[in-house]
Amino acid sequence: MRKGRTEEPLKILVPAEGPELSAGVSDRFGTSPWLLTIDAETMSFETRRNPGASGQKGAGMQAVAFAIGENIAAVLTGYCSPIVEKYLTENGIAVVKGIGGTAADAVSQFKKGPPEPQLLESRKTALLKAFTRAFRQFSRMLPMIGGIILIIGLFNAFVPKKFLRAFFPGGMGWDTLSGALAGSFFAGNPINSYIIGGGLLAQGVSLFGVTAFMVAWVSVGWVQLPAEIGALGSRFAIARNVLSLIMAMGVALLTVIVPGVLLGGGF
Amino acid sequence: MSPQQQKAKSRAASPLRAWLFPGVVLIAYAVLLTVLPGKTVTALKSSGNILARMALPLGLVFIVMVLMDLFLQPGKITKFLGEKAGIKGLLLSAAAGIISIGPIYAWYPLLKDLREKGASNSLMAVFLCNRSVKPFLLPVMVSYFGWIYVLFLTFFTILGAIAVGISVGTLTKE
Numbered sequence: 001m002r003k004g005r006t007e008e009p010l011k012i013l014v015p016a017e018g019p020e021l022s023a024g025v026s027d028r029f030g031t032s033p034w035l036l037t038i039d040a041e042t043m044s045f046e047t048r049r050n051p052g053a054s055g056q057k058g059a060g061m062q063a064v065a066f067a068i069g070e071n072i073a074a075v076l077t078g079y080c081s082p083i084v085e086k087y088l089t090e091n092g093i094a095v096v097k098g099i100g101g102t103a104a105d106a107v108s109q110f111k112k113g114p115p116e117p118q119l120l121e122s123r124k125t126a127l128l129k130a131f132t133r134a135f136r137q138f139s140r141m142l143p144m145i146g147g148i149i150l151i152i153g154l155f156n157a158f159v160p161k162k163f164l165r166a167f168f169p170g171g172m173g174w175d176t177l178s179g180a181l182a183g184s185f186f187a188g189n190p191i192n193s194y195i196i197g198g199g200l201l202a203q204g205v206s207l208f209g210v211t212a213f214m215v216a217w218v219s220v221g222w223v224q225l226p227a228e229i230g231a232l233g234s235r236f237a238i239a240r241n242v243l244s245l246i247m248a249m250g251v252a253l254l255t256v257i258v259p260g261v262l263l264g265g266g267f
Numbered sequence: 268m269s270p271q272q273q274k275a276k277s278r279a280a281s282p283l284r285a286w287l288f289p290g291v292v293l294i295a296y297a298v299l300l301t302v303l304p305g306k307t308v309t310a311l312k313s314s315g316n317i318l319a320r321m322a323l324p325l326g327l328v329f330i331v332m333v334l335m336d337l338f339l340q341p342g343k344i345t346k347f348l349g350e351k352a353g354i355k356g357l358l359l360s361a362a363a364g365i366i367s368i369g370p371i372y373a374w375y376p377l378l379k380d381l382r383e384k385g386a387s388n389s390l391m392a393v394f395l396c397n398r399s400v401k402p403f404l405l406p407v408m409v410s411y412f413g414w415i416y417v418l419f420l421t422f423f424t425i426l427g428a429i430a431v432g433i434s435v436g437t438l439t440k441e
Contacts, residue, residue, distance in 0.1 A: 051383075062379075065381060069381070126337060127333075127337060129336075130333050130334075130336040130337040131333050133336050134329060134332035134333040134336050135329075137332060138328070138329050138332060140285060143285045143286050143288070143289045144285070144288060144289070145321075145325075146289045147288040147289030147291075147292045149314050149317045149318055149321070150289065150292045150293070150296065150310075150314050151292050152313070152314065152317060153310040153311060153312075153313040153314030153315075153317065154292070154295065154296070154299070154310045154314075156309075156310065156313040157306045157307070157309040157310035157313060158306060158310065190399070190401050190404055191328070191401075191404050191407055194404065194407050194408050194411055195317070195321070195407070195411075197411065197412075198317075198411035198412075199317075201411070201412075207416075211420065215399055215420075215424060215427075217399075218398055218399040218401075219395070219396045219398070219399045219424075219428070219431075227375060228375065230375070231375035231378060231379045232375070232378060232379065232382065232391060233439075235438075235439050236388055236391070236392075236435065236439050239434075239435050239438045239439055240391075240392045240395060240396070240431065240435050243392075243431045243434050243435060243438075244395075244396055244431055247396065247427040247428070247430065247431050248427075250423075250427055251420070251423045251424050251427045254419075254423045255416065255419045255420045255423050258419060258423075259415055259416070259419050263415070
């Protein structure tokens with residue numbers, strides 16, 4: 001990495017074809033050969049080879065991670081995907097697309113002000129955007145929540161309580177183990193585990209089993225294990241998941257026992 | 268078919284996929300209603316009761332989601348995962364895990380990159396385990412289990428996640 005200066009009040013990130021300010025702005029943010037971090041005040045700069053230059057899967061996200069980590073104020077690029085743009089803007093980084101010419105020209109143009117209205121607009125519409133994103137996320141949760149509520153209704157009406165007793169016999173240890181194992185094989189939004197947990201509790205399953213089930217649902221993921229191994233390595237992924245399974249059981253035991261001891265009486 | 272076309276096709280199919288599970292359950296209801304109408308109506312009433320109980324907490328969940336989207340930027344906090352600042356690093360990693368939203372696989376590229384920059388395994392594990400604590404979903408949890416339970420569960424989960432993080436860091440030390 002080559003260094004210009006270290007003080008940077010306003011850092012601009014420009015994907016470029018070469019490691020100089022005279023290099024052309026690249027068309028693709030995620031896969032450009034170089035990333036230039038330029039101090040907009042002094043035009044001093046640092047260069048870095050773009051980790052996504054080879055164009056492999058997730059290239060854009062690596063550049064996004066770099067931008068977030070470097071506390072970049074704005075990205076000036078020829079083009080970037082809507083997903084990359086979304087991640088950048090959600091993290092307070094302004095994105096200006098359709099930029100051509102050299103990296104130096106792009107930053108000079110940025111300093112003159114055209115992107116300002118865009119920044120102002122993004123502040124004005126922040127609430128609307130937050131509302132829209134929350135609504136989108138919320139509406140994605142609803143079909144699954146509806147399905148789970150309906151299936152719990154069926155479960156309550158059709159499945160005899162003695163069936164559940166086979167999995168949750170009632171002892172503190174067995175219920176905790178069964179709950180943690182069951183939860184670790186499911187994945188998805190935690191809210192679904194709360195609804196199922198509430199249903200299990202209503203069916204007479206102990207709070208030990210229900211708590212272990214809910215904690216393991218999110219913290220242990222045997223289904224996602226291959227993805228975690230791919231990103232963070234097998235040693236890390238296996239150690240984390242095994243220890244998280246043990247943690248789910250420990251948390252369940254403490255959560256149910258400690259309030260009983262401290263406050264007198266259980267839940 | 269080009270990869271772009273395949274991606275577009277899978278994106279178009281995803282909303283349908285979201286309705287697959289509730290759709291199958293509804294078909295099951297329709298079939299059962301013809302075979303065992305009495306019990307099926309009981310099942311519907313039971314589901315209706317659960318839905319009525321959840322309406323208010325779900326409304327609160329939506330409001331908290333908007334506020335969190337407006338004021339919190341999990342991506343910015345994850346940069347502290349790279350710091351070797353002891354307790355500070357652990358607490359910031361826990362905070363980042365707590366406020367992180369979205370599916371876990373969306374975070375893997377970011378975590379991978381942070382790790383390449385020097386973030387420790389302990390902090391990665393603390394981040395991942397603290398995803399169990401979801402402030403915006405607490406209204407639903409409270410409606411089922413009560414405040415005291417939720418407070419103790421949250422406290423022990425954060426503590427447990429930090430313990431797992433430290434253990435993973437020790438076990439995976441090169």
